[in-house]
Amino acid sequence: MTDLFPPFLVYVIGALILPFLPKGTPRGILTLIIPVIGALLIWQLPQGMHGQVTLAGWELTLLRVDKLAVIFGLIFSLAAFLAMLYAWHVRDQVQQVSALLYAGAAIGAVFCGDLISLFIFWEGTAIASVFLIWARKTEGAYHTGMRYLIVQISSGVILLGGVALLYHETGSTAFEAMTLGSLSTWAIFIAFGIKCAFPLLHNWLQDAYPAATVTGTVVLSAFTTKLAVYALARGFPGTELLIYIGAVMTLFPIFYAVIENDLRRVLAYSLNNQLGFMVVGVGIGTELSLNGTAAHAFAHILYKALLFMSVGAVLFRTGTAKGSELGGLYKTMPLTMIFCVVGAASISAFPLFSGFVTKSLILSGAAHEGHYIVWGILLFASAGVFHHSGIKIPYFAFFAHDSGLRPKEAPKHMLLAMGITAFICIAVGVYPDPLYALLPYEVEYVPYTTTHVITQLQLLFFSALAFTVLMRTGIYPPELKSVNLDTDWSYRRLLPALIGRLVSGFTGLWLFAEGFIERKREKIVATLYRSHGPEGRMARVWPTGSMVLSIAIILGATLVVNFI
Amino acid sequence: MVHDAKNNTDPETLPWLGRKLLFLDNMKNVDRIVYGLYAFCAVLLLTDLFYYKKTYFTIEDLPGFYGIYGFVMCAALVICARGMRIFLMRDENYYAPKDVESEPYPEDGLDRETVND
Numbered sequence: 001m002t003d004l005f006p007p008f009l010v011y012v013i014g015a016l017i018l019p020f021l022p023k024g025t026p027r028g029i030l031t032l033i034i035p036v037i038g039a040l041l042i043w044q045l046p047q048g049m050h051g052q053v054t055l056a057g058w059e060l061t062l063l064r065v066d067k068l069a070v071i072f073g074l075i076f077s078l079a080a081f082l083a084m085l086y087a088w089h090v091r092d093q094v095q096q097v098s099a100l101l102y103a104g105a106a107i108g109a110v111f112c113g114d115l116i117s118l119f120i121f122w123e124g125t126a127i128a129s130v131f132l133i134w135a136r137k138t139e140g141a142y143h144t145g146m147r148y149l150i151v152q153i154s155s156g157v158i159l160l161g162g163v164a165l166l167y168h169e170t171g172s173t174a175f176e177a178m179t180l181g182s183l184s185t186w187a188i189f190i191a192f193g194i195k196c197a198f199p200l201l202h203n204w205l206q207d208a209y210p211a212a213t214v215t216g217t218v219v220l221s222a223f224t225t226k227l228a229v230y231a232l233a234r235g236f237p238g239t240e241l242l243i244y245i246g247a248v249m250t251l252f253p254i255f256y257a258v259i260e261n262d263l264r265r266v267l268a269y270s271l272n273n274q275l276g277f278m279v280v281g282v283g284i285g286t287e288l289s290l291n292g293t294a295a296h297a298f299a300h301i302l303y304k305a306l307l308f309m310s311v312g313a314v315l316f317r318t319g320t321a322k323g324s325e326l327g328g329l330y331k332t333m334p335l336t337m338i339f340c341v342v343g344a345a346s347i348s349a350f351p352l353f354s355g356f357v358t359k360s361l362i363l364s365g366a367a368h369e370g371h372y373i374v375w376g377i378l379l380f381a382s383a384g385v386f387h388h389s390g391i392k393i394p395y396f397a398f399f400a401h402d403s404g405l406r407p408k409e410a411p412k413h414m415l416l417a418m419g420i421t422a423f424i425c426i427a428v429g430v431y432p433d434p435l436y437a438l439l440p441y442e443v444e445y446v447p448y449t450t451t452h453v454i455t456q457l458q459l460l461f462f463s464a465l466a467f468t469v470l471m472r473t474g475i476y477p478p479e480l481k482s483v484n485l486d487t488d489w490s491y492r493r494l495l496p497a498l499i500g501r502l503v504s505g506f507t508g509l510w511l512f513a514e515g516f517i518e519r520k521r522e523k524i525v526a527t528l529y530r531s532h533g534p535e536g537r538m539a540r541v542w543p544t545g546s547m548v549l550s551i552a553i554i555l556g557a558t559l560v561v562n563f564i
Numbered sequence: 565m566v567h568d569a570k571n572n573t574d575p576e577t578l579p580w581l582g583r584k585l586l587f588l589d590n591m592k593n594v595d596r597i598v599y600g601l602y603a604f605c606a607v608l609l610l611t612d613l614f615y616y617k618k619t620y621f622t623i624e625d626l627p628g629f630y631g632i633y634g635f636v637m638c639a640a641l642v643i644c645a646r647g648m649r650i651f652l653m654r655d656e657n658y659y660a661p662k663d664v665e666s667e668p669y670p671e672d673g674l675d676r677e678t679v680n681d
Contacts, residue, residue: 089675138670143662211664213673258645259653262665319669319676330588332679334581367620375621383634384641399588408677409579451618458608458630465605466638468598477646483665484652492659 004050006062006111007041007073008121010034011080011104015097023091031084031096038107039077042070049113058173061113067440068294072110072230074438075298076103078424079222079305086309086417087215098131099219106223110230115163115173115188118231122159122195125224126152132216133208141211147488148208152224155194162187178235189236196228196279197272199248203488205272206256210264210321214312217264221271221308222301229278229297238285243366246283247374249276250381256486257388261479263311263321263397267304270347270389273381274300280374281362287441289365294439296362299354299428303346306421307393310340313414314397317407323392323479328402336410337398339418346425348390348460349382354425356456357432357447364445383463390460391467396479577679605631 014034021027051062080103090096105124112118126149133145165184167173178185190201197205205225209217236242250273257269274296281293313336314329315321330337342353349355359382366375409415428435436443470476532538538546575583587593612627619625626632660666 136664136670136673138664138667139661140664140667144664254641255645255648258642259649315669316674317676319671319674330585331578331582334579334585338581370620372621379630379633380637380641383638387638387641402589406577406678406680408679408681411675449618450615454608454611454615455617455624455630458612458628459634461601461605461608462631462634463638465601466635466642468601470639470642472598475646476642477649480653481656482653483656483658483663484649485654486652492662 003052004045004063005041006051006108007038007045007077008062008104008108008111010038010041011100011107015100015104018097018100019093023093027093027096028084028088031087031100032081034100035077035081035084035103038080038104039074042073042077042107045070051111055116058116059114060117061174062108062117063111064113064175065111067438068230068233069110071294071298071438071440072226073107075301076107076110076223076226079103079301080219082302082305082417082421083215083219083222085420086218086312086414088413088417089411090213090215092135094131095135095213095216098128098135099216102128102132102219102223106227109227113175115159115166115175118175119156119160119163122191122227123153123156125227126156129220129224132219133212135213135216136211144208144211147492148204151194151204155191158187158194159191162189162191175234177237180236180239180241189239192228192231192235193245195224196232197225197249197275198245198279199252200487202249202253202272203486206265206268206486207488209268209271210262214316218305218308218312221267221304225271225275226297226301229275229282229293232279232282233290233293237282237290239283242279242283243371243374244283246276246279246281247377249273249279251276251377251384254381254384254388256484257384258392259477259484261323261482263323263326263393264308264315266323266388266393267307267311270385271300271304273385274304274347276381277359277362277378280378281365284362284365284369284371286365286369288368288445289362291436291439291441291443291445292358292361292363292365295358295432295435296355298435298438299346299358299425302421302428303343303354303425306339306343306418306425307347307389309414309418309421310336310343311393311397313410313418314407316414317410318405322481323396323400324481326397326403326405327400328398329405329407330398332406333398333409335415336418337394339415339422340394340398342422342425344390344394346429348386349456350429350460351448351453351456352426352429354428356429357435358428360447360452360456361445379459383459386460386463387467391464579679 011034014030018027018030021030045063045065047065049061049064053060053062080099083099087095087099102125105121105128109118109121109125112121130145130149130152133141133148162184163173165182165187169182169184178188180186180189194201209220212220232242253269253272257266257273260266260269278293278296278300281289281296311321314326314333317333318326320326346353346355349359363375363378366378410418432447436445467476530536575586578586609628609631617625623629657666
């Protein structure tokens with residue numbers, strides 16, 4: 001069938017075998033082995049186009065191997081392994097199977113060389129991942145999952161529409177760099193944008209991710225959005241519009257993150273903000289900035305998973321991830337706290353942590369090209385992300401006021417998963433060369449310069465100073481049990497309300513029309529009763545008499561018609 | 565140490581690392597950390613005068629630019645966000661029952677254990 005074995009098939013085979021294994025350790029081991037085999041396969045793939053297959057008359061390319069695809073394939077494998085380790089205790093086979101299929105679909109999408117197979121994997125990620133939300137098995141999770149699925153499937157449908165138009169225009173379905181212009185490329189761009197959580201198209205992310213299970217959110221955080229970043233880097237590098245979209249993306253979620261109470265939703269907002277950095281990198285489109293996007297995606301998947309893992313461990317032990325309910329957990333969950341702080345330091349780009357050596361590639365990319373305002377926004381967003389992810393998450397979960405909760409430390413497998421992830425976050429920060437070697441282009445970048453270290457420390461410590469001052473003066477908004485309106489309000493409240501109005505309007509019109517017809521009918525019946533009823537004029541004569549009258553009227557009418 | 569009597573705060577029940585970190589319960593120590601932060605910020609600001617700063621934009625040459633920018637923007641961020649609450653904040657049950665925010669997390673997905681267990 002194909003000349004090489006596509007890595008995604010390992011995941012599919014694993015997902016098929018899993019239900020036949022005994023519950024517990026054997027299934028757990030399988031979920032850990034699959035990503036390792038997948039990663040080994042990816043590592044050995046030769047560069048070039050492979051895996052050509054024919055499906056329903058279409059030539060599909062399942063394996064387009066280059067450095068951009070390989071780095072995403074590898075980090076997806078690593079993320080799958082760590083998430084599976086974190087989920088070692090899970091006995092729900094639906095979650096295990098869907099996580100494997102989800103990771104497999106994402107890896108499949110990264111390697112495909114044509115837009116039709118991209119569409120198949122694109123929808124595959126949507127369908128497989130929704131079960132991680134439904135696995136919570138509550139009414140709220142069911143509805144949230146439905147909303148998530150509708151958005152994700154819509155993205156796929158728009159993608160398919162774009163691909164069909166593109167084929168009509170160019171006669172090709174190859175997945176190559178495109179320029180925005182025709183309807184087809186715009187449709188593909190929007191489809192990527194939905195999955196990438198562009199501003200105004202973003203809210204599915206903050207809605208759905210905190211609704212998944214403890215482990216499901218860790219899995220979700222790695223794949224969908226980074227697949228979209230990959231697709232943008234492949235399809236639209238150097239598209240100037242992306243610089244501005246990305247800049248807005250880095251900006252507005254941080255405001256929401258400050259006032260959000262659910263810490264997993266705070267992380268979803270900061271995930272959105274981090275995607276913005278990657279999108280800016282794609283938009284600038286230079287070798288430096290595209291390297292930055294790939295490197296930042298790599299680092300981001302790890303520290304974001306680490307943060308979701310630590311907050312998930314708190315949720316697992318206490319039953320809540322809300323800032324208003326938590327606090328003081330450092331005493332009983334000190335290791336989880338330390339791992340959380342490592343994740344926080346990495347996302348905040350502290351020197352010696354992964355974010356420092358990856359985010360700066362994008363900021364330097366922006367500065368090199370003279371994007372003054374964008375650079376300023378990214379700098380603000382960097383300070384802001386430290387503020388809400390770097391300080392707020394560890395502070396409200398583990399310090400702040402003592403909630404009185406005394407949960408036990410996270411289970412060993414969770415600590416191990418967090419420990420490995422934290423180790424890689426620091427290793428990448430301390431010694432970035434192996435990561436730089438994986439990047440799509442040659443790197444001549446030195447992250448550790450005096451200027452860079454000192455300016456970054458200034459930015460971060462003065463942000464911390466602002467937090468401290470605002471906290472001590474009582475200006476910092478307290479964590480409150482609440483929800484905040486975001487764009488999802490438009491389709492969760494506004495649209496249903498409008499449809500409700502429309503329906504009640506039409507119902508009123510219908511009832512009025514029905515009443516009108518009813519009244520007319522009654523009138524006709526009453527008139528007929530008057531003329532033909534027992535007391536009626538027509539009842540006074542024999543039926544022959546009334547028949548003669550009728551014929552006379554018809555004859556008269558015929559005469560009149562003839563005359564005319 | 566300031567301990568809340570209603571909670572099981574017997575240090576013996578805490579993990580080793582948790583016991584070592586208990587000094588954070590003392591407000592005096594927290595104050596010390598905060599003063600340490602003030603001092604470190606002051607040092608960082610002064611450092612700007614003593615090295616060659618490689619910059620892309622002229623605004624970066626301003627001594628202490630990064631510190632001032634970080635502080636001002638973060639303060640502005642928090643104050644704006646606080647203002648946003650007036651318009652955007654709703655009750656936790658606003659979207660109920662079609663939302664997880666109003667539901668407790670199902671117990672079968674949790675493993676609640678306390679240090680006393």
